[in-house]
Structures are given as C-alpha cells and as structure tokens.
Amino acid sequence: MTSLAAHDVTVSYSRQRVLDRVSLHIGSGETVGLRGPSGGGKSTLVRVLALVQGADAGHVSIDGTWVAGARHRVPAALRTRIGVLFQSPREATDPRLRLDDIISEPLRATGHPDAAVRERVTELADLVGLTADLLIRRPHAVSDGQLQRACLARALAHRPSYLLCDEATAMLDASTQAHVAGVLTDYQRETGAGILVVSHDHALLTRWADRVVDLQTQERRHAATAA
Numbered sequence: 757m758t759s760l761a762a763h764d765v766t767v768s769y770s771r772q773r774v775l776d777r778v779s780l781h782i783g784s785g786e787t788v789g790l791r792g793p794s795g796g797g798k799s800t801l802v803r804v805l806a807l808v809q810g811a812d813a814g815h816v817s818i819d820g821t822w823v824a825g826a827r828h829r830v831p832a833a834l835r836t837r838i839g840v841l842f843q844s845p846r847e848a849t850d851p852r853l854r855l856d857d858i859i860s861e862p863l864r865a866t867g868h869p870d871a872a873v874r875e876r877v878t879e880l881a882d883l884v885g886l887t888a889d890l891l892i893r894r895p896h897a898v899s900d901g902q903l904q905r906a907c908l909a910r911a912l913a914h915r916p917s918y919l920l921c922d923e924a925t926a927m928l929d930a931s932t933q934a935h936v937a938g939v940l941t942d943y944q945r946e947t948g949a950g951i952l953v954v955s956h957d958h959a960l961l962t963r964w965a966d967r968v969v970d971l972q973t974q975e976r977r978h979a980a981t982a983a
C-alpha cells in the first residue's frame with residue numbers, strides 16, 4: 757500500500773523527550789485521526805511527517821522512499837507531495853502578501869512559469885470558494901475563515917498525495933469548518949490522497965476519520981514493552 761509513514765520517530769527538545777519511537781502511517785485514500793494530550797507532540801509529529809523538521813531517531817517514508825534529515829536536504833519533488841494546513845492561518849502567512857501571492861508561493865518556489873501560476877491560482881481559488889475581490893486583499897482585510905481557505909488553496913497547490921491538517925478547523929465557525937472538510941473530502945475522492953486530521957475534538961475525529969490513533973496510548977505501549 758502507498759503511504760506516508762513515521763517509523764519509530766523520536767524527538768527531544770533540550771532534555772524533554774516529546775516523541776518516543778512513534779510510528780504512524782497514512783495510506784492513500786485513507787483519513788487518519790490523531791489525538792493526544794495538549795503538549796503531547798502532535799504538532800511535532802506533523803512537522804516531522806511534513807519533512808520540515810528532522811527526527812533525532814527513526815525516519816519517514818513516502819510511498820516506499822525513505823527520507824532522513826530536515827527540510828533542506830529533502831528534494832522538492834518529495835516535499836511537494838505533502839500539503840500541510842495549520843491551526844492559525846495568521847501565524848502561517850506573511851501579512852504583507854496578498855491572498856493570491858500566498859496561494860502561489862509554493863508554485864513560484866518550484867519555478868512554475870507566471871502564466872501557469874496564474875491559471876492554477878484561479879483554479880484553486882474557485883475550489884476553495886475565494887472570489888477575485890478577496891484574492892487581492894492582504895490578511896488583515898479578510899476573516900480567519902477566508903484566510904484559512906487561502907491556506908487550504910496553498911496546501912493543495914502542488915496536488916499533494918498527502919494532506920496533514922493540524923487542528924486546521926479548530927478556529928473556524930461551523931459553516932467554514934464544514935466547507936473546509938467538504939473541500940478536503942472532495943479532493944480525496946478525486947485524487948485518492950491520504951489525510952491526517954489532528955484534533956482535540958473527539959466527535960470530529962470519529963465523524964471524519966477512518967481510524968483514530970491515540971499518541972499517548974502508542975507511547976504507553978512502548979513504555980510497557982521496555983519495562
């Protein structure tokens with residue numbers, strides 16, 4: 757099965773071990789929920805899976821290709837197969853950029869020509885429901901929900917095979933939350949993408965995910981094995 761997977765990933769910050777031999781896989785077409793206590797390392801695991809943060813031990817594989825190291829050593833062709841959506845769109849965007857520039861960032865970074873970028877931005881804006889008048893505004897002039905839609909468009913820019921959603925709908929009102937979930941579900945149906953949904957909201961996870969992984973339970977299992 758094709759999958760994005762963490763294999764025995766361990767991460768510590770100073771002396772604090774945040775992830776201890778954590779393994780998790782997200783199969784193509786599958787939606788996996790991830791829950792765990794606050795500060796338990798969920799966002800750290802997302803960054804490791806997104807290939808933007810290295811692990812102290814263990815590694816990540818994407819469709820059978822094993823990856824080691826942090827972002828700068830990972831080829832763009834692998835990185836662009838993973839899209840990430842974070843909780844706070846304001847922290848995840850440059851306040852000086854217009855929404856259309858935010859959406860086009862990953863395409864420009866990989867050297868797409870201007871005409872192709874413009875065409876793809878229009879397509880993505882349509883997909884997430886952003887009108888032309890919103891695309892020329894900067895983050896301060898749009899709502900959190902509108903900005904999160906731009907972040908969703910940016911996450912989909914390279915048509916990723918895997919999408920990691922880190923509390924991505926937690927700050928949104930119910931209707932924007934449903935819209936974002938709908939766009940992701942449609943995208944998954946069309947492309948067979950695998951999706952990881954990190955959330956504290958148990959009801960949301962059981963409604964949305966095919967299976968739910970509890971980070972704490974997984975780490976306790978290791979502790980029991982080691983004892």
Ligand SMILES: Nc1ncnc2c1ncn2[C@@H]1O[C@H](COP(=O)(O)OP(=O)(O)OP(=O)(O)O)[C@@H](O)[C@H]1O
Pocket residue numbers: 769770774792793794795796797798799800801
């Ligand atoms: N770059 C960093 N440097 C030092 N400590 C960090 C760093 N990033 C995270 N931490 C710490 O690691 C622990 C795990 O953080 P992380 O954000 O991964 O957990 P989380 O499960 O996503 O938490 P939450 O559910 O509250 O968002 C926390 O104690 C956090 O303070």
